[in-house]
Amino acid sequence: MYVLSGWEGSAHDSKVLSDALARKNGLKVPQGKYYLVDCGFPNRRKFLAPYRGVRYHLQDFAGHGNDPENEKELFNLRHASLRNVIERIFGIFKSRFTIFKSAPPFLFKTQAELVLTCAALHNFLRKECRSDEFPVEPTDESSSSSSVLPNYEDNDHEPIVQTQEQEREDANIWRTNIGSDMWKNANN
Template sequence: MAICDFDMIFKYVIVGWEGTSHDSRILTEIIRDPNHHFPMPPDDKYYLVDAAYTHTKGFMAPFYHVCYWLNDFSSGGRARGREEIFNHYYSRTRNVIERAFGVLKVCFPILKRMAPYSLCTQRNIVIACISLHNFLRDELFLQYDDEDIQLDNNDAN
């Protein structure tokens, strides 16, 4: 689980959970455990979360059963109705984290096909790749600054 700013810099990352753990369970456990030092948003702010999370205080999820992915809007025309319009703007804004993960996986292909290392070693590889991403962001990733770049949804997570 990660928090990313609009410059595609990872601000908070937690790794080491099993791949079968549900996203909302991980978030709930991290928030409850003060040892994780989770940075809750201020009362008047929200983190944008994907459809795997629930819409709760501090976390804004998209409307269900309404166009959500940017590709849905580009192939189906303009957004219509309040919920579609909200999801369209939401998706454009949330696309930053999708691009950040996409860039991370392009630059560090080991993240796409992790070798069968121990869970601790896999966790350390992910942390190292994210740290290098943040350190080198301004130098190497300028080509990915275009907000309209759309990555394949399967590659961006």
């Protein structure tokens, strides 16, 4: 779990992400992996956002007759389901460290350090204590070639520089391919 503490709660998420990526020992996205982001972020390489203006929240799909009607809705449903798993992990963290259930009576700097300390302890417990396991649904990491994000990071050569517009276009094509693959698999 990567943690960047010290930002005020009112800071915009994209500003915090930019800071995390720009730091010397900042957030690194492993090769071939990506992070889910909410619709407050643009869809871009390594940060997969849902479709805007398309049903997203799990309750939007609840009940009979509310199944996804197209690729974009199915993609958003599955994105929301994964995001729900992530939110449950935050719940586990708050349950383990009950001091975070309300605002602690410490200086802001101390609170930021407390978050880092508890995150480090949480990571240690997850790694070293077998009794600390909580159920995680198995994932199918196989994917068709059309839903793989183009790799612009060849370790033998200099990285290819893309404009933000090119990067977003590639990421949107990638997201569309993932949605198409999901739709095909769901309807076969």
